[in-house]
Amino acid sequence: MSYTLDATRVSEAILPVIAVDGLSSAKLADRQRVAAALRNACLDKGFFYVSNHGIPAGLIEAVFAEARRFFDLSGEAKSAVDKSRSFCNRGYEPLRAQTLEAGAPPDLKESFYIGPELWLDDPRVAARRFNRGPNLWPHDMPGFRPTMQAYFAAMLDLGERLMRGLALSLDLPEDHFGAFSRDPLATLRLLHYPPQPADASPGEKGAGAHTDFGGLTLLLQDSVGGLQVHDAASGQWIHADPVPGTFVVNLGDMIARWTNDRYRSTVHRVVNASGGERYSVPFFFVGNPDHEVACLANCLGPGASPKYPPTTVEGHLQEMYRRTYAA
Numbered sequence: 001m002s003y004t005l006d007a008t009r010v011s012e013a014i015l016p017v018i019a020v021d022g023l024s025s026a027k028l029a030d031r032q033r034v035a036a037a038l039r040n041a042c043l044d045k046g047f048f049y050v051s052n053h054g055i056p057a058g059l060i061e062a063v064f065a066e067a068r069r070f071f072d073l074s075g076e077a078k079s080a081v082d083k084s085r086s087f088c089n090r091g092y093e094p095l096r097a098q099t100l101e102a103g104a105p106p107d108l109k110e111s112f113y114i115g116p117e118l119w120l121d122d123p124r125v126a127a128r129r130f131n132r133g134p135n136l137w138p139h140d141m142p143g144f145r146p147t148m149q150a151y152f153a154a155m156l157d158l159g160e161r162l163m164r165g166l167a168l169s170l171d172l173p174e175d176h177f178g179a180f181s182r183d184p185l186a187t188l189r190l191l192h193y194p195p196q197p198a199d200a201s202p203g204e205k206g207a208g209a210h211t212d213f214g215g216l217t218l219l220l221q222d223s224v225g226g227l228q229v230h231d232a233a234s235g236q237w238i239h240a241d242p243v244p245g246t247f248v249v250n251l252g253d254m255i256a257r258w259t260n261d262r263y264r265s266t267v268h269r270v271v272n273a274s275g276g277e278r279y280s281v282p283f284f285f286v287g288n289p290d291h292e293v294a295c296l297a298n299c300l301g302p303g304a305s306p307k308y309p310p311t312t313v314e315g316h317l318q319e320m321y322r323r324t325y326a327a
Contacts, residue, residue: 005196005205005271005273014045014231014238015045015047015048015049015229015238015240015248016037016040016041016048016049017048017049017050017051017243017246018034018037018038018041018048018049018050018051019034019050019051019052020034020050020051020052020053020161020162020165021052021053021054022034023161023162023164023165024054024161031164031165031168031174032168034165034168035165035166035168035169036169038162038165038166038168038169039169039170042166042169042251042255042263042264043262043263043264044264045229045231045264045266046250046251046255046256046263046264046265046266047229047240047248047249047250047251047266047268048248048249048250049243049246049247049248049249050162050218050246050247050249051243051245051246053158053246053247054158055151055154055155055158055247056154057245059147059150059151059154060151060220062143062147062151063147063148063151063220063281064220064222064279064281066141066143066144066147066148067112067190067192067279067281068279069141069144070112070138070141070144070190071110071112071190071192071279073138077138077139077140078092078094078110078138079092080138080139081112081136081137081138081139082094083113083136085136086133086136087128087133088115088125088131088132088133088134089113089115089131089187090113090114090115090133090134090135090136091112091113091135091136092110092111092112092136093110093111093112093113094110095108095109095110095194096108097110098111099208100207100208100209100210100269101203101208101209101210101269103203104203104204104205104208104209105201105202105203105204107205107206107207107208108193108194108196108197108200108204108205108206108272109191109192109193109206109207109270110191110192111189111190111191111192112189112190113187113188113189114135114148114152114187114188114189114190115131115132115133115135115185115186115187115188116132116152116185116186117134117135117149118132118133118134119134120133120134129289129314130185130289130314130317130318131185131187131317148188151188151281152186152188152283155186155188155218155283155285156184156186156285158218158247159181159184159186159215159216159218159283159285160181162216162218162249162285163177163180163181163215163216163285164177166255170259170296170298170299171298172296172298177287179288179291180215180287180288180291180313181285181287181288182288183288184285184286184287184288185214185286185287185288185289185313185314185317186283186284186285186286187283187284187286188281188282188283188284189281189282189283189284190279190281191279191280191281191282192277192278192279193206193207193226193270193272193277193278193279193280194272194277195272195273195274195275195276195277195278196271196272196273205269205270205271206226206269206270206271206272206278207269207270208269209230209267209268209269210267210268210269211252211253211265211266211267211268212250212251212252212253212265212284213252213253213254213286213316213317213320213321214252214253214254214284214285214286214287214313214317215251215252215254215255215284215285215286215287216249216250216251216252216255216284216285217249217250217251217252217282217283217284217285218247218248218249218282218283218285219247219248219249219250219280219281219282219283220247220280220281220282220283221242221248221280222242222278222279222280223242223244224242224272224274224276224277224278224279225239225241225242225274225278226270226271226272226273226274226278227239227240227241227248227268227269227270227280228240228268228269228270228271229250229266229267229268230266230267230268230269232266237269240268250265250266250268251263251264251265251266252265252284252286253265253316253320254286254287254293254313254316257293257295257307257308257316258293258294258295258296258299259295259296259299260295260296260299260300260304260306260307260308261307262299286313286317287313288313289312289313289314289317290312290313290314291312291313292310292311292312293310293311293312293313293315293316294306294310294311295307295308295310
């Protein structure tokens with residue numbers, strides 16, 4: 001991947017805006033109309049905006065406000081909920097703690113991880129199942145936990161609706177992914193990107209070029225921008241600028257695997273060239289850890305074979321982590 005940080009701006013026809021309120025319609029024709037738009041986007045870049053999603057604007061504003069308050073805390077206060085204190089990948093991750101792009105400098109971002117709240121006596125926690133356990137919550141921020149938990153619940157609902165739409169887009173029964181969407185692994189991640197430094201090292205950026213591991217990523221952006229999507233057809237990076245009232249949705253590697261790469265999991269990165277602070281909130285809808293991921297029969301062309309062996313959601317994630325973090 002080139003270290004140039006330039007990107008082009010494109011029309012919404014390239015990264016479409018899809019109104020998804022039709023997925024909640026009682027009329028099958030309305031749901032199929034949304035599914036057709038999803039199909040076109042997933043066959044192309046696997047990146048699109050969704051509008052008319054039903055997430056209250058007040059809740060979105062509260063999430064950003066609480067995220068900014070958290071990242072404005074002192075280093076000592078943030079360290080009190082450091083991810084090293086969690087056995088299930090929850091809590092604060094400091095600046096430059098992650099390197100998403102092999103061979104590039106560490107990412108210029110700090111973050112905070114939140115997952116489904118499970119107590120220590122839950123059998124899944126006691127068995128130390130992947131990414132299962134209690135969250136860490138910052139002290140002296142009474143609005144933080146209820147805001148994030150309300151938003152988490154709203155995003156679970158939106159993720160499930162979109163999975164119903166994806167099922168229709170693949171000419172499957174609408175409830176095909178119902179078991180996948182029950183009790184899913186999911187992660188809410190708050191991100192803060194300081195401005196891109198003038199003296200940045202070659203390849204240094206907010207988030208290195210990568211694809212997401214899981215099912216769906218639902219990204220809430222502030223007005224600053226910085227998300228760039230790689231267009232394989234042209235070899236260029238294109239801006240996914242913020243569109244008010246929308247989420248950016250992209251497919252993860254697991255959906256590509258499920259569809260034998262018919263649907264796309266696309267490389268993307270973040271370059272905060274705004275000169276100001278950038279905040280974003282991705283929600284990773286990963287699915288039930290025990291659910292089987294095997295190539296869908298209707299995604300195989302005549303005489304074609306599956307590119308990937310069957311696995312489970314948890315097995316797929318563990319494989320991705322091994323590949324990414326192998327010495």
